[in-house]
Amino acid sequence: MTSALRAALTAIFFVFVSLTHAAAQERITNFVSDFAIAPDGTITVRETISVQAENISINRGIFRDIPTLYTDRLGNRVRVGLEVDEVRRDGRPEPYVVERISNGQRIRIGSADVIIDRGPHTFLIVYRTNRQIGFFPTYDELYWNVTGNAWEFGIDRAEAIVRLPPGAAPVQYDFYTGPSGAQGKNGTATLVEGGVRFVTSNWMAPGEG
Numbered sequence: 437m438t439s440a441l442r443a444a445l446t447a448i449f450f451v452f453v454s455l456t457h458a459a460a461q462e463r464i465t466n467f468v469s470d471f472a473i474a475p476d477g478t479i480t481v482r483e484t485i486s487v488q489a490e491n492i493s494i495n496r497g498i499f500r501d502i503p504t505l506y507t508d509r510l511g512n513r514v515r516v517g518l519e520v521d522e523v524r525r526d527g528r529p530e531p532y533v534v535e536r537i538s539n540g541q542r543i544r545i546g547s548a549d550v551i552i553d554r555g556p557h558t559f560l561i562v563y564r565t566n567r568q569i570g571f572f573p574t575y576d577e578l579y580w581n582v583t584g585n586a587w588e589f590g591i592d593r594a595e596a597i598v599r600l601p602p603g604a605a606p607v608q609y610d611f612y613t614g615p616s617g618a619q620g621k622n623g624t625a626t627l628v629e630g631g632v633r634f635v636t637s638n639w640m641a642p643g644e645g
Contacts, residue, residue: 503539
């Protein structure tokens, strides 16, 4: 093998390694949130979060920050309820703890003694929350940040399905994508039986939701 050929093969090898690393970038590959709203306003949320773990930020699991402390339209501080019912990783029950943070609660998923394998994993979080619905004379309103904006890695795809109580029908719906406060429209919204389905159309960078 000539030195020129060895150099070419080395260059190809490094390109291959670089491309392989890029393809395995740590990220959320799919974030699906299913909301079921009860007649009393309680919401049961099922979040299915699929990730590509590379033991960089995702070592033992993930944590999910959920705001439970808000300022309402009158300037009052409102605290909503949050009860975690179930947490799973790849279909099996997974250890978790719920911690208080400045504006809500953090669900810290995983065991301190277990480093998860590199590669794809799917986390399921099921929780219930109340006092999230605004009640007005002619309509009721749900305003919700589906993914949150605290993730330090990107999100390939996100989807939200809002299921209304029996007898209720959507009179208006909208969505925004991007950093907190942005009004991007990188997605679609469609009526489905019993509610509305939202799906993103572009990858979201860290800090976007």
